[in-house]
Amino acid sequence: MNRTVLATCETASAQSTSVARPPLFASPWSLGGIASIPTRLYNALHRSVFTKRALCSRSKELDEIRRFAQQPSDIDEHLEMMFTETLLCRPNVIVELGVRGGASTFVFERAAALCSATLVSVDIDDCSFVSHYPQWHFVKGDDVEFASHFPEFCRMKNIAPSVDVLFIDTSHYYDHTVQEIQAWMPLMSARAKIMFHDTNMRLVGPRKDGCFQIAWDNQRGVIRSIEEYLSTEIDESEVYTDCVNGWLVRHSPYCNGFTIMDRVSCSSDEAIRHGLVTENQ
């Protein structure tokens, strides 16, 4: 990728016409729209009775994330865990696919700062304003397309071309998630951690706080892509942990679902690629 193409990747308009976008709001006359009315009323009543308090810690970053997560959203119940999981990986490079208003970016920029890691965020919309972290790079474009330019991008930015933490939170569609996994998996480091949001999307889904999450039905798009990659089956409505084909897989059904894959062993080809063994070992 030459400099002109890289500039295109970082700033110019994405080919958003060819990118499938999920629905923003359910039509008021659809099942989701009708179900959302009593659900919203119930949630408001529940929140007025059970107010959420952010616990204090000795970490400024953790406290900031806990305060931020007090605002209910489609991801608030995962933010603290995304922070601790990222720290545990001690990453050099974090890649975030799907930025929108920057809730996940808020978490990753804090974890990145504590590890002196580089954070690369990708979105088809312009989200270049959401972070001021000095080692943050925002790329406006399609995340699958960008994966093919990633090694060149890293060379030009002097970043190691190997991703330690990958966060996927984009269209939630099956076809697109399959492509994301195919495109980004070869770029993952030996200690890869991949976090997927929206692995249990329903019109009305469970939350840990006793309220209900209102979403849309993505026909198991994200979790089905993971199942196929791992050649396994996951009941996304339950808490789940297993070791499958070299990955530790943990799944939480709450708040639209969240699934984490940690690489625990490599195939011999992968081990050679990561420099863990040489070809004649």
Ligand SMILES: C[S@@+](CC[C@H](N)C(=O)[O-])C[C@H]1O[C@@H](n2cnc3c(N)ncnc32)[C@H](O)[C@@H]1O
């Ligand atoms: C659910 S939002 C992300 C939420 C964000 N992670 C947060 O915590 O607030 C999904 C985002 O993915 C972006 N997106 C959808 N398809 C994409 C694609 N093919 N490539 C890059 N970004 C995409 C959308 O523009 C949208 O901003």
